Amino acid sequence: MAIITLTTDFGLKDPSTGAVKGAILSELESANIVDISHDVSPFHITEAAYIIKNSYSSFPKGSIHLIGVDSEITPENKHIAIQLDDHFFICANNGIMSLIASEIKPQKIVEINIHDAVETNFPVLDVFVKVACHIARGGTLEVIGKSIPTIKQIKKFNPxxxxxxxxxxxxxxxxxxxxxxxxxxxxxxxxxxxxxxxxxxxxxxxxxxxxxxxxxxxxxxxxxxxxxxxxxxxxxxxxxxxxxxxxxxxxxxxxxxxxxxxxxxxxxxxxxxxxxx
The missing domain is CATH 2.40.30.90 (Bacterial fluorinating enzyme like)
Structure with a gap:
């Protein structure tokens, strides 16, 4: 049974969190959805990175971690999927993964390119969910994106x-x-x-x-x-x-x-x- 974790800044008052869970179950009824946190401060990627970095390794290898923080796609904020430490992460290429992967080299990195086939103004719901369910079914990263060599780095947060x-x-x-x-x-x-x-x-x-x-x-x-x-x-x-x-x-x-x-x-x-x- 696939484990898909959710970390977002959506909170619990609005319908966003429930909609994402419903979309996952509509795509993959057997999915095991686990909430890591939905109380990340809005758009605060360092806070999200700390939470995820200190929790993901407690999950079984092969778990899929969907990160909905600062996830709106822009020319400077593309979407990526990463295999790291035998886990999978789906998020925006906004620097968050450089904080999570500060001591571990990613095994694979792809820039997600399925957006043309998906109409959306809520990428976590429509794009990230499809990618997560694709990986959960055993699909490869290369099918949903093109390989890229590096991820965006954030150095200003280093001591x-x-x-x-x-x-x-x-x-x-x-x-x-x-x-x-x-x-x-x-x-x-x-x-x-x-x-x-x-x-x-x-x-x-x-x-x-x-x-x-x-x-x-x-x-x-x-x-x-x-x-x-x-x-x-x-x-x-x-x-x-x-x-x-x-x-x-x-x-x-x-x-x-x-x-x-x-x-x-x-x-x-x-x-x-x-x-x-």
């Missing part, structure tokens, strides 16, 4: 490292459901540049000198419970995806606030890490 190798400037690339702020600085980059040196991480007016391994690692459980600083404690951690994350312990954006609201951090804001000898 900046200064010439003296003692500073990293990163950006907020994702804010999770708890309001925790995920940066684009990976553990690997931090350790390669830092080489064990002391550091100060500045995010707006808040500074951190320690990065914990988990949320609970920041709590001193050897102290009596009434003496611990728990709820509301600010911390920086390496999250499950091994990126630096700025968080509030047991935060709730709807009540006590979150790292995003309390520190005034939003998508694409900068963070600065300075290392000392």
């Amino acid at each position: 900046f490292i200064n010439d003296s190798q003692d500073q990293i400037i990163g950006h907020v690339m994702y804010i999770d459901n708890y309001g925790n702020v995920v940066t684009n600085v990976s553990r690997k980059l931090f350790e390669n540049v830092g080489k064990g040196r002391a550091f100060t991480l500045n995010a707006r007016s808040t500074a951190f000198t320690t990065i914990h391994e988990s949320y609970s690692h920041a709590i001193d459980f050897d102290s009596p419970k009434e003496q611990r600083v728990e709820e509301g404690k600010k911390l920086a951690i390496f999250n499950a995806s091994n990126y630096i994350e700025i968080a509030i312990y047991k935060s709730n954006p709807n009540t006590v606030g979150s790292a995003s609201t309390l520190f005034g951090l939003k998508l694409m804001d900068t963070i600065n890490i300075k290392f000392t000898s």
Whole structure:
């Protein structure tokens, strides 16, 4: 049974998500449709890339991942289908795949060319669904597109490292459901540049000198419970995806606030890490 995942910025209020699912089932009744997320911020490809990059590998090889974010076709935003890590991705060539495939070379890339045979003003519904169902039936990428050698690259989202190798400037690339702020600085980059040196991480007016391994690692459980600083404690951690994350312990954006609201951090804001000898 084919697995087709959906990641979009459609939300759940409008009919778009339901229409796409219905179109898939009309083409392929046996399809197993899985929602990854429909709450991506509108047109925010870095947020979508983070979600997909950290979820697709949990699915079986051969899964098909349909990405409906910034998907309108234009002369500068063509549609592509990619085989990567034995998975298939269908999306616009808007740079999102360069973020997902930053550490893995694609096996195949085609520029989708079936648009002339499909009338549409909603390409995710009409074009992406047909491509996904074609692949699910065992069809090859070459049938629905022409091979291209590369995908559009986005380099402006990469962290900046200064010439003296003692500073990293990163950006907020994702804010999770708890309001925790995920940066684009990976553990690997931090350790390669830092080489064990002391550091100060500045995010707006808040500074951190320690990065914990988990949320609970920041709590001193050897102290009596009434003496611990728990709820509301600010911390920086390496999250499950091994990126630096700025968080509030047991935060709730709807009540006590979150790292995003309390520190005034939003998508694409900068963070600065300075290392000392």
